[in-house]
Every structure is written in structure tokens, then in C-alpha cells.
Amino acid sequence: MLIKNIEVKIGNKQILTQISFQIERGINIILGPNGSGKTTLLRTIIGMIKPSNGEIIRGENEKIAYVPSEFFSAQMKVKDVLLSGNSRKSRIEDYLEYAKTLQITQFLDRDFSTLSSGEKRLTLICKALAEGNIIIMDEPLSNLDISNKHKILMLISKEKEEKSFLITSHELDVIEYATQLIILKKGKIVYLGSPKDISEDNLTQAYDVKIRKYFIDNKLFFKAEE
Numbered sequence: 001m002l003i004k005n006i007e008v009k010i011g012n013k014q015i016l017t018q019i020s021f022q023i024e025r026g027i028n029i030i031l032g033p034n035g036s037g038k039t040t041l042l043r044t045i046i047g048m049i050k051p052s053n054g055e056i057i058r059g060e061n062e063k064i065a066y067v068p069s070e071f072f073s074a075q076m077k078v079k080d081v082l083l084s085g086n087s088r089k090s091r092i093e094d095y096l097e098y099a100k101t102l103q104i105t106q107f108l109d110r111d112f113s114t115l116s117s118g119e120k121r122l123t124l125i126c127k128a129l130a131e132g133n134i135i136i137m138d139e140p141l142s143n144l145d146i147s148n149k150h151k152i153l154m155l156i157s158k159e160k161e162e163k164s165f166l167i168t169s170h171e172l173d174v175i176e177y178a179t180q181l182i183i184l185k186k187g188k189i190v191y192l193g194s195p196k197d198i199s200e201d202n203l204t205q206a207y208d209v210k211i212r213k214y215f216i217d218n219k220l221f222f223k224a225e226e
């Protein structure tokens, strides 16, 4: 999927400026400060927002699945949430493999509105994984405890050969999982490339706070300097 020269204006305000990149097979991670345009970009890519300029070129067999950062609270059984709004999949069996991995099978007969926010998120991630091959998720790790975060990161790392993920995050520790990193600031791309090449300066410029890079046991960490 190719994002080409996207511009978004809301009223008189320019929200996104000249956004171009290819969503690569693997894990594409969008980072950026609050208000930098991450959610607007995802909504534009899925067609919820019409760009004032540019185009989004989809491949033939690409099936987008979107997990928003905030959820509705429908009074529907979890299994009906999984089955809803999708013409291609209509059997609960198609969701069970991911449901087992994400440990949500015990909720299938519960009312979706009664789940905790983390359980709702796992349910919608399960749905997206079973339905799409381009999985677009807005802050999929927020509201998740350390074990569920690990579960999601392991699952998407396992699936990254087959699917393309485009996810936003506020956590710099996810950088090491990225196939491609996109950093936004004030609606513009200020870094696009491999996570290996990201420097402290790139992050410091993006966030306007001094950011340091550490290696502990060969694992990469970033921390804002106090």
C-alpha cells in the first residue's frame, strides 16, 4: 500500500503535510508527540478522512482491518462482535486461533460492554488479525499490562512475514520491533527509515526533549533525560 503526498486540512488548519511512504510487509510503527497527526493519518488511510491532496494506492488483495484507540461499548456478545460487519468470515472457528493466543476464549459469551478496556482491546485485535492482511491499529499497546503488551508484540512479530502492520505508539521501547519507523511532528514526517538508523538527535528533535539511547543486554532502550 502506497501513501503518496497526502495533505489533510480540517477547516483552515493544515493537519498533515506531504506524507509519503510505503506500508511495508512487516511492522510499520508511527511515533510522534501528542497532536502530531498520527490518528488523523490512520483515519485518512482507512478512508474515514478525505485528504485535500494526494492519493492512497491499494494493492489488489489488500484487506484492511482497523483497531481504533477508543472503543464503542455495544451490548453485544463478544463472539457477535467478532462476527459482526464482515462478509468474508462468518464462522467463529475462524477467530479461535487468535482468540486462544490472546486468551480471550473465556469471554466469548460475555457482553462486550462488560469487558475491561484491555480485554476489549484484545478482542478487537483478535478480530483484525483474523480478518485483514493490512492491520492498522491506533495505540494497540495502551491500557495493556506488561504481559499482554508482550503477547501482542510477540504475536505481531510472528505474523509479520504474512501481514503488514501499521501501528501508532507512544512507547519508544517498541522501536526495536519496527521494520520501518515513521516519526511525525506537527503533521510532517521528520524520520522515515530503519529503526537501526534512528539517532538520539532524531528523537530529541521530534519530541523537543533530550532523549538518550541505551543498550542493556543487547536490547535497545530510550529514555528522556531528567
Ligand SMILES: Nc1ncnc2c1ncn2[C@@H]1O[C@H](COP(=O)(O)OP(=O)(O)OP(=O)(O)O)[C@@H](O)[C@H]1O
Binding pocket: 010, 013, 015, 032, 033, 034, 035, 036, 037, 038, 039, 040, 041
Ligand atoms: N476535527 C478536528 N478539528 C480540528 N482539529 C482537529 C480535528 N481532528 C484533529 N485535529 C487536530 O489535528 C492535530 C492532530 O491530531 P491527531 O489526533 O491526529 O494527533 P495524534 O498524533 O494522534 O495525537 P495523540 O498522540 O495525542 O493521540 C491535533 O492538533 C488535533 O487537535
